[in-house]
Amino acid sequence: xSLPSQVGLSLAxxxxxxxxxxxxxxxxxxAQPGDLHLFALRAGSGPARIQRLDLAAARAYPGVVxxxxxxxxxxxxxxxxxxxxxxxxxxxxxxxxxxxxxxxLIAAESLTAARAAARLxxxxxxxxxxxxxxxxxxxxxxxxxxxxxxxxxxxxxxxxDPDGALARAAVVVTNxxxxxxxxxxxxxxxxxxxxxxxxxVVVRASTQNPHHDxxxxxxxxxxxxxxxxxxxxxxxxxxxxxxxLGLQGxxxxxxxxxxxxxxxxxxxxxxxxxxxxxxxxxxxxxxAADEQGRLLLCQAEIFGDSGVYASYGPAVCVRAAxxxxxxxxxxxxxxxxxxxxxxxxxxxxxxxxxxxxVALAHxxxxxxxxxxLGLDPLEMRIINALRPGDETATGQRLGRSAGLVQCxxxxxxxxxxxxxxxxxxxxxxxxxxxxxxxxxxxxxxAMSNPASARLEMDAEGRLCLFxxxxxxxxxxxxxxxxIAAETLGWPAQDVRLVRGDTARTLNAGATSASRQxxxxxxxxQLAAQGLRGxxxxxxxxxxxxxxxDIALDHGGARAAGKGLPLADLLxxxxxxxxxxxxxxxxxxxxxxxxxxxGQGVPYPTYAFAAQAALVEVDADSGLTRVPQxxxxxxxxRAMNPRAVEAQIxxxxxxxxxxxxxxxxxxxxxxxxxYHIPTIADAxxxxxxxxxxxxxxxxxxxxxxxxxxxIPTAPAVAGGLAQALGRRLFDQPFSLERIMAALMEGxxxxxxxxxxxx
Amino acid sequence: xxxxxxxxxQAMDLADMDGSQSLLSLLRGLGFTGSKEGCGVGECxxxxxxxxxxxxxxxxxxxxxxxxxxxxxxxxLAQGESLHPLQEAFLEAGAVQCGYxxxxxxxxxxxxxxxxxxxxxxxxxxxxxxNLCRCTGYQDIIxxxxxxxxxxxxxx
Numbered sequence: 001x002s003l004p005s006q007v008g009l010s011l012a013x014x015x016x017x018x019x020x021x022x023x024x025x026x027x028x029x030x031a032q033p034g035d036l037h038l039f040a041l042r043a044g045s046g047p048a049r050i051q052r053l054d055l056a057a058a059r060a061y062p063g064v065v066x067x068x069x070x071x072x073x074x075x076x077x078x079x080x081x082x083x084x085x086x087x088x089x090x091x092x093x094x095x096x097x098x099x100x101x102x103x104x105l106i107a108a109e110s111l112t113a114a115r116a117a118a119r120l121x122x123x124x125x126x127x128x129x130x131x132x133x134x135x136x137x138x139x140x141x142x143x144x145x146x147x148x149x150x151x152x153x154x155x156x157x158x159x160x161d162p163d164g165a166l167a168r169a170a171v172v173v174t175n176x177x178x179x180x181x182x183x184x185x186x187x188x189x190x191x192x193x194x195x196x197x198x199x200x201v202v203v204r205a206s207t208q209n210p211h212h213d214x215x216x217x218x219x220x221x222x223x224x225x226x227x228x229x230x231x232x233x234x235x236x237x238x239x240x241x242x243x244x245l246g247l248q249g250x251x252x253x254x255x256x257x258x259x260x261x262x263x264x265x266x267x268x269x270x271x272x273x274x275x276x277x278x279x280x281x282x283x284x285x286x287x288a289a290d291e292q293g294r295l296l297l298c299q300a301e302i303f304g305d306s307g308v309y310a311s312y313g314p315a316v317c318v319r320a321a322x323x324x325x326x327x328x329x330x331x332x333x334x335x336x337x338x339x340x341x342x343x344x345x346x347x348x349x350x351x352x353x354x355x356x357x358v359a360l361a362h363x364x365x366x367x368x369x370x371x372x373l374g375l376d377p378l379e380m381r382i383i384n385a386l387r388p389g390d391e392t393a394t395g396q397r398l399g400r401s402a403g404l405v406q407c408x409x410x411x412x413x414x415x416x417x418x419x420x421x422x423x424x425x426x427x428x429x430x431x432x433x434x435x436x437x438x439x440x441x442x443x444x445x446a447m448s449n450p451a452s453a454r455l456e457m458d459a460e461g462r463l464c465l466f467x468x469x470x471x472x473x474x475x476x477x478x479x480x481x482x483i484a485a486e487t488l489g490w491p492a493q494d495v496r497l498v499r500g501d502t503a504r505t506l507n508a509g510a511t512s513a514s515r516q517x518x519x520x521x522x523x524x525q526l527a528a529q530g531l532r533g534x535x536x537x538x539x540x541x542x543x544x545x546x547x548x549d550i551a552l553d554h555g556g557a558r559a560a561g562k563g564l565p566l567a568d569l570l571x572x573x574x575x576x577x578x579x580x581x582x583x584x585x586x587x588x589x590x591x592x593x594x595x596x597x598g599q600g601v602p603y604p605t606y607a608f609a610a611q612a613a614l615v616e617v618d619a620d621s622g623l624t625r626v627p628q629x630x631x632x633x634x635x636x637r638a639m640n641p642r643a644v645e646a647q648i649x650x651x652x653x654x655x656x657x658x659x660x661x662x663x664x665x666x667x668x669x670x671x672x673x674y675h676i677p678t679i680a681d682a683x684x685x686x687x688x689x690x691x692x693x694x695x696x697x698x699x700x701x702x703x704x705x706x707x708x709x710i711p712t713a714p715a716v717a718g719g720l721a722q723a724l725g726r727r728l729f730d731q732p733f734s735l736e737r738i739m740a741a742l743m744e745g746x747x748x749x750x751x752x753x754x755x756x757x
Numbered sequence: 758x759x760x761x762x763x764x765x766x767q768a769m770d771l772a773d774m775d776g777s778q779s780l781l782s783l784l785r786g787l788g789f790t791g792s793k794e795g796c797g798v799g800e801c802x803x804x805x806x807x808x809x810x811x812x813x814x815x816x817x818x819x820x821x822x823x824x825x826x827x828x829x830x831x832x833x834l835a836q837g838e839s840l841h842p843l844q845e846a847f848l849e850a851g852a853v854q855c856g857y858x859x860x861x862x863x864x865x866x867x868x869x870x871x872x873x874x875x876x877x878x879x880x881x882x883x884x885x886x887x888n889l890c891r892c893t894g895y896q897d898i899i900x901x902x903x904x905x906x907x908x909x910x911x912x913x
Contacts, residue, residue, distance in 0.1 A: 020831075020856075022830065029790040029793075187889060236857030268795065646854060646897060653893075653894035678889060679881075679885045679899070
């Protein structure tokens with residue numbers, strides 16, 4: 001009896017049962033009786049020079065065990081994911097850069113005591129000149145925020161002859177688009193526990209990148225990496241917000257000094273005030289096409305505020321430039337992207353790394369060009385869509401897995417029906433249907449970003465997968481086990497899993513850049529192939545048949561009418577002293593980008609997607625709803641279709657929030673000021689999976705985590721432009737901006753009426 | 758203060774309790790960590806529990822308010838090995854991703870189904886509007902509540 005294929009199967013999510021019974025312990029759930037509680041004293045203002053920090057009263061407060069400052073950090077007090085710009089002190093040294101900086105860390109027998117002690121600290125700050133406008137930050141004489149100057153990063157992509165193309169164009173549109181800073185707002189705030197055990201600092205916390213955490217923690221404590229163990233706690237969502245290291249540093253520092261278990265949880269206020277945001281960008285675009293609607297040119301000048309720290313800024317900067325011209329054939333491209341330090345809240349990775357921002361611009365341009373040419377926006381996109389074998393803006397030749405045309409075609413029935421409905425709409429409700437399309441390079445940009453995985457089989461044939469890939473709710477636990485199971489011929493439900501523990505699993509890199517299905521998936525597949533090789537070799541010896549003639553699965557091996565139970569096979573290996581295990585290492589093939597032209601192969605492959613949104617505006621109140629979204633995603637091959645659809649549905653609603661309401665300002669102290677979509681905002685979503693069988697993906701798979709969100713806001717923008725009769729260029733498309741557009745529309749109509757009468 | 762209340766059907770009699778702490782803090786201190794804090798100001802609903810059958814934000818409710826009343830948390834939904842129909846439905850519909858909002862969602866949905874055994878979509882939306890989820894996009898959660906409502910073997 002043969003097993004059905006274990007990939008392409010909508011197996012239930014691993015860890016579901018604990019999550020519905022309340023038994024699952026997240027990073028914030030780990031406190032034990034007797035643990036010390038940590039609380040960070042934040043500056044509350046900045047930039048400023050620390051004139052005086054008197055902690056005597058705080059230290060003397062009953063229950064306080066220790067108070068730490070930067071002077072207590074034994075190693076290097078700089079953390080950051082990008083090796084070239086580790087610029088973030090976890091405790092301020094002499095000065096604060098912005099109000100969210102921590103100046104001291106209090107450890108006490110209770111959180112109440114730690115907080116009370118913090119109020120007794122005497123902190124005197126002398127304000128320093130601040131710069132909040134990123135343009136001014138580049139002027140000579142501007143206050144220096146970055147240690148090596150205020151220009152954090154710069155990237156260019158140049159292809160063809162942009163100036164010549166402009167002269168030949170039939171239509172040219174130039175627009176400036178802006179986006180807000182956005183907050184991840186995972187419902188679980190940052191949390192964890194650390195302790196001292198067998199000469200090691202052990203940190204168990206919510207994180208997206210346990211191995212990188214270990215690296216930076218060891219550096220912070222002046223220890224070899226082996227001196228620190230990081231275990232990923234069950235993590236209640238990340239979206240990029242749990243890639244940076246803040247809380248883990250506090251936990252490790254206190255546990256190392258005190259040799260006692262410590263716990264820490266950020267409040268929502270602290271999470272909003274002190275962690276990374278999505279970069280707000282200003283994007284000046286000039287796009288041109290010929291009479292047939294074929295794109296000739298994309299010129300993009302992208303400028304953004306990184307805030308006080310670099311975090312993932314360089315990755316966002318480069319990715320924005322590389323994706324600036326969108327998922328289209330554009331022969332002439334000139335993209336220039338810069339990120340600048342200021343004294344504002346710092347920005348980092350958030351689901352899409354700059355691509356959700358540039359997608360608003362390149363899709364806005366597509367709609368505007370289509371309108372000028374009298375083309376339907378869907379046809380305009382189909383004409384220009386990248387197809388297999390096409391060349392991207394960086395000169396990369398696409399393989400067979402480029403399914404944007406299929407995605408767009410899959411939207412056609414929904415798009416057509418909604419367009420007809422919108423055209424019939426009258427009276428109070430203004431309706432429009434918009435489109436958004438995107439491509440997204442899988443993995444880190446133009447650099448090595450490997451993953452390893454290990455598989456082990458015990459004497460009873462039980463398979464265990466060891467992976468460092470952090471599960472955040474997106475389903476990598478389930479999918480990686482499916483890939484292992486399919487490669488070996490084992491049932492996926494029987495695969496046991498050890499995940500995200502630097503003492504037990506190999507480095508899989510970050511759960512970011514939609515990379516784990518593709519990159520860890522390949523590593524798991526290679527490990528499974530290695531293990532299968534071991535089993536086949538033994539079976540070949542016992543059956544007297546060549547390995548290629550042997551059928552092998554969880555029941556055992558068979559060849560030429562002879563069968564060998566799995567137990568016998570494993571006993572044979574055991575007798576020979578063979579440990580039945582194998583490691584898989586995979587690093588996606590990329591090349592560095594040429595610094596001047598950005599030419600090169602930044603990614604092994606690209607996900608493609610297109611979404612259509614029906615938008616409805618109440619002409620009186622400006623209230624806007626998005627009742628329907630269709631979302632077609634080329635994921636290569638869906639390892640677990642239900643998990644893919646779940647990512648799409650979740651991404652669409654996050655994208656909807658980005659489109660209509662999400663804007664972080666320092667006044668956003670909690671979720672009543674930073675709004676995210678509720679169930680009442682959620683549209684009816686039709687997820688559509690398109691498969692294109694990637695050459696290099698495990699069983700043809702690519703990734704979907706970030707792509708799910710990217711096309712939504714552009715589609716909403718397009719729908720709004722139709723409904724309002726004018727495009728909004730500044731995201732979010734808030735009630736105030738929509739009302740302003742409605743008023744503007746009425747004014748124009750009045751003027752027309754007056755002119756006509 | 759001395760605090761007496763019923764927790765998931767079990768009589769609790771706690772001496773020397775700080776009645777001014779939030780009910781959430783009390784529950785979590787007792788080891789019932791299924792109820793979560795997501796915002797501490799009653800915006801996200803991750804802390805939702807049932808107080809005499811009504812869904813409340815336990816982060817806003819002083820523990821003293823539980824005096825003499827019946828508190829139910831996610832830990833009390835299953836009966837032994839047997840899951841509550843809503844728990845089953847959440848798993849079947851794929852309504853759980855990171856799972857952090859799930860306990861609160863389940864409690865709000867429990868209150869709804871006990872009040873309206875056959876809710877329409879409008880009632881489901883209204884009942885869950887105070888529970889934020891950042892992962893699922895809500896559609897599978899709505900589907901799970903529909904599914905649970907349609908289950909024939911629902912217990913009271």
